[in-house]
Amino acid sequence: MMNFDSNNKGLDFELNLIPFIDMLSSCISFLLLTAVWTYLGSIDTTQAIGAETAAKGQNPPSVVVQLDKDNSFEFQLKDVDTRQREFKVSANRGRPNWEKVESLLQNIKRAHPDLKTSVVLTRPEVTYGHTIKLVDSLKKADIKDVGISPI
């Protein structure tokens, strides 16, 4: 029978962990410093080029959204079989009422599931941030094909 009790201590070796900790600390510091904390994305818009839309014939159902300088919105449904084609959302204390806009768009989409196209019209005074927020609201309502009309 082998005896493991004696003379085996000499075979054990001590691993010095301090350099490992130094190296790992340096790695963590480097990775934390070089990590990207702001995530960028893009909002895509499509625009008609030349006579492209006229050549395609029948227009798809669409909603035209106009953002006015008083931060109110006007919605107009086109090529949609419905009675009420126009909606308006007034500003809330001078600011755009995004909650109402989003709920209205959800309702429109629920009533017209084939609605996938939208055109955004903005007044010159409207900020770029509000325009992007409107496009974002349209995409949230599953209206994917959004174009911004030149002023």
Next chain:
Amino acid sequence: MKTNFAASTLRSPLLQGSRLKPFGNHIRKTVVATLALTSLVDAFTILVIYLIVNSSGAEPMDLEKGIQLPEASMSSELDRSPVVIFKDGSFRIDNQIIANENLKASLEQLRLKTQKYFKDGESSIMVQADENVGFEKLHPIMVAAAYAGVKHVKFAVLQKD
């Protein structure tokens, strides 16, 4: 593996004065403070692996300083579209200020140079602008893009949860 960071002999004054411990000064209690470094190394290793896995490499677009991008929750991933920056009242492509009347020609050049990288040959540009500028300031780039045959105009945003 345990490493002794500090080993010290402490004498408690209470033990020295206790009548229940008649040996008083002869009792020595050794307090050894040990630190389990193995678990520390394990935690560090897990942290390093997590950080490496979650670092998705370099962003395909640099964010221009001094521009506060708008936020959007339905944004798409960035691609390699040429970037047009609107800053201080002028448009910049490749760090060069482009006059409004030359935008169409510059975008046409960009489109011809980059459209082979996009599916169906449809080209696109990425616009970076501050969220507080009036949209009328971006009107020239929209018109120039339409005239230059750029099908997709993308707007850089900060992704919102």
